[in-house]
Amino acid sequence: MIQKPKGTYDIYDKKGRTFQELEKLMAVLMENYHYEYIRTPHFEASDLFHRSVGESSDIVSKETYDFLDRGNRNMTLRPEGTAGVVRSYIENKMYGDSIMPRKLWYYGPMYRYERPQSGRFREFYQFGVEVFGSDSPMMDAEIISIPVNFYRLLGLKGIKVNINTLGDQESRRNYREALVEYFKPHLDHLCEDCQTRFEKNPLRILDCKIDHATDIMKNAPKITDYLNEESKKHFEDVKKYLTALKIDYEVVPDLVRGLDYYTHTVFEVEAAIEGFGSQNVLCGGGRYNHLVETIGGPETPGVGFAMGLERLLDALDCEEINIAGESSLDVYVIPMTGMEDYALSLSNDLRLSGFQVEMDYMNRKIQNNFKQADRFHSKIIIIIGENEVKENILTIKDNHTKQEYKVKLEDIVEFLDEKLAEECDCEGCHHEN
Numbered sequence: 173m174i175q176k177p178k179g180t181y182d183i184y185d186k187k188g189r190t191f192q193e194l195e196k197l198m199a200v201l202m203e204n205y206h207y208e209y210i211r212t213p214h215f216e217a218s219d220l221f222h223r224s225v226g227e228s229s230d231i232v233s234k235e236t237y238d239f240l241d242r243g244n245r246n247m248t249l250r251p252e253g254t255a256g257v258v259r260s261y262i263e264n265k266m267y268g269d270s271i272m273p274r275k276l277w278y279y280g281p282m283y284r285y286e287r288p289q290s291g292r293f294r295e296f297y298q299f300g301v302e303v304f305g306s307d308s309p310m311m312d313a314e315i316i317s318i319p320v321n322f323y324r325l326l327g328l329k330g331i332k333v334n335i336n337t338l339g340d341q342e343s344r345r346n347y348r349e350a351l352v353e354y355f356k357p358h359l360d361h362l363c364e365d366c367q368t369r370f371e372k373n374p375l376r377i378l379d380c381k382i383d384h385a386t387d388i389m390k391n392a393p394k395i396t397d398y399l400n401e402e403s404k405k406h407f408e409d410v411k412k413y414l415t416a417l418k419i420d421y422e423v424v425p426d427l428v429r430g431l432d433y434y435t436h437t438v439f440e441v442e443a444a445i446e447g448f449g450s451q452n453v454l455c456g457g458g459r460y461n462h463l464v465e466t467i468g469g470p471e472t473p474g475v476g477f478a479m480g481l482e483r484l485l486d487a488l489d490c491e492e493i494n495i496a497g498e499s500s501l502d503v504y505v506i507p508m509t510g511m512e513d514y515a516l517s518l519s520n521d522l523r524l525s526g527f528q529v530e531m532d533y534m535n536r537k538i539q540n541n542f543k544q545a546d547r548f549h550s551k552i553i554i555i556i557g558e559n560e561v562k563e564n565i566l567t568i569k570d571n572h573t574k575q576e577y578k579v580k581l582e583d584i585v586e587f588l589d590e591k592l593a594e595e596c597d598c599e600g601c602h603h604e605n
Contacts, residue, residue, distance in 0.1 A: 179286075179294025187485070189496035191297075194481060197495075198279060198299050201322055205314075207275040207301060212256035214281065218246040223467055224255035224433055235284040249283035253300040253478055254433075254460070255467070261304055262469035273305035291483035300478035301457075304464065307473040309406050312437040312459060313413035315475050319441050319455045320419055322479075327493050330444035331454075333419060335410070336427040337436055338375070338395060339403035341462070344435065347398040348374055358388045378428045394425040403436065410437050433460040437475070445490045454487060455479030502592060504550035504571075505531035506541045508557040515556045518566075518581075525585050527592075545571055551595055552588065570595075 176182060183191055202209070218238055237249040250256055257276060261267065266274050279299045288294060301318055303311055316333060323331050338344055351374040359367055363383055369376040383389055399407070414421050421439075429438045438458035445452070457477025464472035488495065503522055507515030515531055522529045530548055532541050538555075545553050553569040560566050564581040572595060579587045 177294070179288040181293060185499075186496050189499065190485065190488070191481065193495045194299075194484070195279060197322070197325060198277070201318070201325070202277045202301075205275070205318060207277045210257055210260060210276045210278050211280065212253070212260050212278065213250075214283075215247050215249050216256055216259065218248040220255050220259055220467065221248050221251060224258065224463060225252065235286050237283045237285055251282055251284045253278050253280070253282065253298055254302060254463070254476055257300075257302045257476075258464055258467050258469070258474070261302075261472075262464065262467060266304070267464075267470055267472055273303050273311065275301075275303045277301045291480070291486050293482055297481040298478045299481065300476060302474060302476035304472050304474050306475075307461065309409035309437075310413050311475055312410045313417055313419075315457060315477055316414060316421075316439055316441075317417050317419060319477060319479055323441070323443075323454065326484075326488065326495065328443060328445075328487055328491060332442050332444055333414070333421040333439060334424040334427055334442065335414075335421050335437065335439045336395065336424050337399065337403060337407040337410075338428065338434055338438060338458075339399045340406075340435060343395070343399045343403045344375075347393070347395050350393045350398060351375065351377070354393055355388075361386075361388060375428050378426050389426070392426070396423075396425055406436055429456055429458055433463040433466070434458045435461045439477070441479075443487050445487055447490045448487060454483055498549060500528075500549040501530055501545075501551070502528040503530075503552045503554055503588065504541075504545040504548055505529065505554045505556065506538065506545075507532060508555075509535070511556045511558070511561055514561050518554070518556065518584075522584070522588070527588060551592060 199209075218236070221236060236251050239247055241247050257278060261274065261276075277300065280297065281295050282298050283295055285294055286292060301315060303315065316335070320331060320333060339347065352370070355362070355366075355370055355374060355377060359370060362370070362377065363380060366377045366380050366383060369380075377383075378389070378392065380389070411421065411423075427438055427440065428434070429440075436459040438456075440453050440456040442452045443454055455477055457475070459473070459475040461473040462471075463474055464470065503519075505515050505519050505522075519529045519531045530550070532544065536544065542553070550571050553571050555567040555569065557567070566579050566581060566584060568577040568579050568587070568591075569575070570577075570591065577587070
């Protein structure tokens with residue numbers, strides 16, 4: 173039997189409904205923030221990720237799915253969303269638009285060849301946001317507010333924002349020199365990855381998962397000691413605007429994130445949820461003021477974040493938050509033998525009128541069809557027999573009260589609207605008048 177690849181999973185039933193609900197909530201929230209949807213290819217030229225994410229990152233050095241296409245071109249399944257959105261921003265000359273900043277959001281699968289574990293898969297889904305053209309610390313604060321508000325809407329508790337700054341290029345250069353000087357005599361006590369990072373990007377040593385608890389790491393220089401005045405002001409303003417948005421935060425001096433393109437603000441949002449485990453970071457992001465020019469575009473400030481949907485689902489499960497609800501049906505149509513064409517036509521008309529409709533395609537006995545309607549949690553049952561077809565008067569059964577009605581075919585839509593509105597107790601339901 174052929175099975176799914178390691179590190180992937182199938183989405184169906186309740187998990188499928190949960191994903192759909194999350195997508196709907198994302199779209200509504202992004203509309204409220206006035207962000208435009210963007211979709212980029214699932215694979216891109218490998219060079220895009222080497223130039224953007226960085227050779228020293230674990231993603232590029234260890235985790236990408238790379239392949240040669242039939243044109244002998246090096247291609248990569250996207251391991252993250254930012255690089256593709258930046259490429260699209262440049263290629264489609266969005267920087268020439270009169271509307272700035274350009275605010276974009278995306279949602280879709282990403283691919284990394286890493287060890288599968290709880291909340292981590294080789295194919296995973298990300299919701300992300302990118303903003304181009306604004307260097308304002310207000311935009312940093314807005315970006316952080318989006319996932320915080322999203323988690324609040326979902327009802328998650330124990331949400332915590334960790335922030336830091338990497339400063340501008342001058343500050344980062346000075347900090348890099350300080351780290352090189354500090355780590356040089358300790359190299360033999362660091363892991364193999366950190367020794368490689370020392371040569372390519374010493375800031376990435378601070379992101380090490382192996383040596384992070386050692387005294388060497390704890391005593392390393394802090395970026396805050398090497399910020400110039402401009403970088404200090406940017407960070408102080410970000411904190412001021414977060415306070416204005418009523419977002420609690422903690423400054424974490426060794427937070428650097430795992431990608432090479434960040435400048436100034438970096439952040440993570442984690443959940444202090446009982447039973448959630450050590451993998452408690454729900455999303456992360458930050459500012460990248462030089463990424464657009466690195467990929468070949470004009471000098472353009474940028475800022476964004478991405479969140480993994482799988483880890484969010486784990487958090488919702490731990491908090492016992494059910495956003496999917498029970499699967500239900502408006503109408504279940506039961507045709508008697510020979511009445512299938514009439515039932516099929518009626519079902520089609522009702523679906524086009526906005527109702528959720530299922531019908532019997534298995535030629536079940538009437539009692540078995542009633543049981544099937546119960547399995548679907550159908551609110552209404554319509555029975556189609558010879559008399560119903562001859563007289564165009566339908567037999568309607570309320571599956572909750574078990575009361576039966578006779579309704580003219582021409583009045584069926586109005587009747588169903590009224591009946592379903594009576595039974596529906598959810599706010600904002602489309603059945604309400």
